[in-house]
Each structure stands twice: as C-alpha cells, then as structure tokens.
Amino acid sequence: MNNQAVECHGLSRRFGERTAVSNLAFNVPRGSVFGFLGPNGAGKTTTVRMMVGMLRPSAGTVRVLGMDPISEGELVRSKCGVMLDNVGLYDRLTAIQNLQLAAKVARFEKGEGRKRIEEALYRVDLWDRRNDRVSGFSKGMRQKLGLARALMADPELLILDEPTAGLDPASIVMVRDLLVSLVQKSGITVFLCTHLLAEAQRICDHVAIIQGGHLVASGDPNKLGKQGVPTFRLTLSGGDSDKMRRLALPKDGQLTALGREEWRVSVAVPEDIESIVKTLVGANIGVRAVIPEQVSLEEEYLRLVGSEKND
Template identity: 75%
Template sequence: MDTQAVECQRLSRRFGARAAVSDLDLKVPRGAVFGFLGSNGAGKTTTVRMMVGMLRPSAGSVQVLGLDPISQGDQVRSRCGVMLDNVGLYDRLTARQNLQFAAKIARLGTSEGRERIDELLHRVDLWERRDDKASGFSKGMRQKLGLARALISEPEMLILDEPTAGLDPASIVMVRELLVSLAQESGRTIFLCTHLLAEAQRICDRVAIMQNGHLLAIGDPNQLGSQGLPTFRLRLSGCDSELTKNLALPGGVQLSLVNRDEWRVTVATSDDIEHIVAALVGARIGVRAVIPEQVSLEEEYLRLVGGDGHE
C-alpha cells in the first residue's frame, strides 16, 4: 500500500492570469495530522478542491490515497470525510436528519447508522439540539455538525478546511481533542487547513506554510524555525548590532536581535552555548541570562510570510 495519503507533483491551478497554486510539491504520510497553513488567498482551499476532484489542475498531478481525484473522484470521496469552508447543510432538516441523509449516502445500515449518528451527536456536543433545524444554528454549531457529517462513514482520511471557524474557545478545545483522539484511535490521516497557528503547533505532526500559491516551508511544527537545532535566548548588556558583526563566535554562529537587550542564537549542539558565553564575556559583553527556547510556529510563520502574515 502507498505510504503517502497525499502526493502532489508540480500541482498548479490558474484562474485566468492569476495563479492560485504554483508548482506545489507535497507529500503527506498516512496516519499524519497535517497542518496546511496560510492566510486567505494563500492557495489552501484551491489545493483542497483539487484533492477532492472539485477542480481540475491546470498542470501537474495530485493523488489522494493512491487515487486520481479526477478520474477516480467517487472512490476518493467515499474514502475521505470532507468539510470545506462552506459547510453546506440542509437548513430545513434537523441535525439528526442531516446526519441520517449523510448515512444513507454512505450506505450505512439503519441500525449502524442510528448508532453512529447518536455517537457523533454526543461527540460534537449537539445531542441536546439533535431535533432542532439547522437553520437556527450558529456558525459554530454548523461547523460542529459539518464535522460530524464528515465522520459519518468512519473515513480513512479527514480533509477539513477551517473546522474551528466561528467556534468559542471551549468548542475549539473540544474539536482539538476530538481530532487528536481520532488520529490516535485509528491511525486516520487528518489534513487540516487552519489559521490557528498555536492549535497547529499543538496537534500537528507536520505543517506546510503557503503564501500566494507557493509552498514556503514544510516540516515538524516544533522544529521549523530552527531546523531541529538547539536555540537559546541571551540577555546581554553592552552589546549592539555593530559589535555582533565583528564577534568571532565558535562554529561561525550569528546572534540575531530579538528586542533591545535580548538576542537569539541557534547552535549545532547544546554544549556550544558554553563556548559562545565565554567568547561574549571575553569581548566584555555582560551575559545576564541564557534561556533555552523553542522558536514558535507563529514566529517562523511571520518571518516567512513577512509583516503581519496578511497578503
């Protein structure tokens, strides 16, 4: 069996003169919780729509679970639970009826479907509203019902576009815990488009950062900024940018300014920090603190996309 849940090779999609996705090379291993990050217009939703066969690529190829979404779209969609940015519920139906309809499409038996629906309504905290029409649901409640619908067939892979949009903090935590448990319980692949960088860092095995249709970075969310190397924050006195340019620090490392008197350094091994401190002291620079740190996904995201992360 193919070890990749998703594989894109030079995948591109144009809308007239505008390139929404350009030459995307991407691999998502089976069983991973994969975060697809980027601001509005980055190319995330266009990529997802090509993954499920709703859009034909302008160039390149994409495979999902070893299948071509264009020629084998029905098979892809039968094996994937999908929740796009537009949840698309039937407003005249109740929460339970929406799920019953989804269960019929998934060809679940009556007894199996009933048990599955009851389980999911409890799991997404909609049991008390099960007989209320979707037309009266808030955006957050619609998101939760859409997630339950995506799970109705117990799919091999979940493809979720902003599943926590419109949710209150408690519901965001609920969805996060649900996604983690789904991945742990069954080894299910989860492909998650999100703006919430802290959530992605907390639950994803790997993340990719998109901007203007281009892939900027991909890797472990806890190591993306430092490539897995030890990073330290130094509180120094008597140090300025001009002085650091002329410092001969061990291993050729460079200090980068964080704020007025704090600097960051990434080293090959943790032992190297002792030699760097010695070199600073020898240059008559006061070392007030050495703090091990992890570059956050948010910091790396903003460094890559520039500015405040908006295009």
C-alpha cells in the same frame, strides 16, 4: 498498501492568468495528522478541492488513498470525510435533519445511518441540540455540525478546512482531542488546514507551509523553526538597543529584540554563544541568563510568510 494517504507532485492550478497553486510537492503519511498552513489566499482551499476531485489540476498530479481524484472521484470521496471552509448547512432544518439528509445522499442503510448520526453528534457534543434548527446555531456550533457530517462517512482520510473557526477554547480542546483519538485508535489520516499554529504544533506529525501558491517549508513542526539553527534566549541588564545592535557578532549571527531585557540570538554553531557572552561582558552588559530554545512554529511561520496584512 501505499503508506501515503496523499501524494502531490508538481501540482498546479491556474485560473486564467492567475496561478493559485504552483508546483506543489508533498506527501501525507497514512495514520498521521498533517497540517496545511498558510495565510488567506495562499492556495490551501484550491489544493483541497483538487484533492477531492472538485477541481482539475492545470499541471502535475495528486493521488489520494492511491487513487486519482478526477477519474475515480466518487470512490475517493466515499473514503474521505470533508469539511470545507463553507460548511453548507440547511438553516431551516434541525441538526439531525441535516445529517439525515447527508446519510440519504451517502446511501446508508436506514439503521446504519441512524447509528452513524448518533455517534457523530455525541462525538462533537451536539446530541442535546439535535432537534434545534440550524438557523439558531452560532458559528462554532455550525462548525461542530459540519465536523459531525464529515465523521459520518467513517473516513480513511479526514480533510478539514479551519474546523475550529468560531469555537470557544473548551471546544477547540475537544476537537483537538477528538482528532488525536481518531488517529491513534482508528488509524484515520487527518489533513488539517488551520490558522491555529500552536494547535498545529501540538497535534501535527508533519506540516507544510504555503505562500502565494508555493510551498515554502515542510517537515516536523517541532524541528521546522529556523531549520535547526542554534538559537538562545538572553536575559541581560545594562544593554540598550543601540549598544546591542553595535555588537560584533560571529559570522551568520543574528540578534532580535524580544523585550527591554530579553533578546534572541541565532548562531552558526552552538559554541559561538560563548564568544557572544564574552563580548557582552566586555561591553559592560550584564548576562543574567542564557537559555537554549527552539523557535516555535508560529515564529517560523511569521518569518516565512509575514503578517497577513501584507499578503
């Protein structure tokens, strides 16, 4: 069996003159949680739609569970649980009726469908609301029901587009624990599009960041920050901003203000921090603490794509 759940090579999609996705290349290992990150309009949903055969690539290839989503789309979708950005529920139906309709479309046997519906509703903590009309559901409850529908397929690959949007903190933790449990106990692969970077760093084995349809970074979320550049947090006293910015740093050194007395310094090699401390002391700046740190996924994401206001 191919050990990659998803394989993208030179994947591109154009809409007229606009290129939504350009030359994407990444793999998603089976039995992992893969985070697909990027601002609104970066190309995440377009990529997902190509993965499930809803859009034909303009160039390049994508294979899902070893299959071509275009020529083998029905088989691909039968092995995937998919929750896109638009959950697409029927407001006039109850929660359980929505899932019963999904079970009928999937052609489950009656007994099997009933079993899967019950399990899915319990998993997302909606069993007690199963007979309530969806029209009265909050956005978070709709997200939970959309996730339950995706889980009904007993999928090999679970593709989720912002599954925690609108959820309260307790429900976010519930979804996070559920996804981790699915991977660890059932070997499911989770492809997760999300804006919650702290959650992505907590549960994802690999991440890919896209901006403007281009892949800008990929790898282990705990090692992605600054691509391994040594970074330290300094707690100082007596160092105003002007004085700090006039300091002569070693080659490739970078200084960033975090607060009135907190600074972050990136250096070429760890030994450079010693000369920086000597420089600070020589400039009558007190050094109260020097702490090695790893830049978070959130900070690296913002460095790579900027704020979404500027996209």
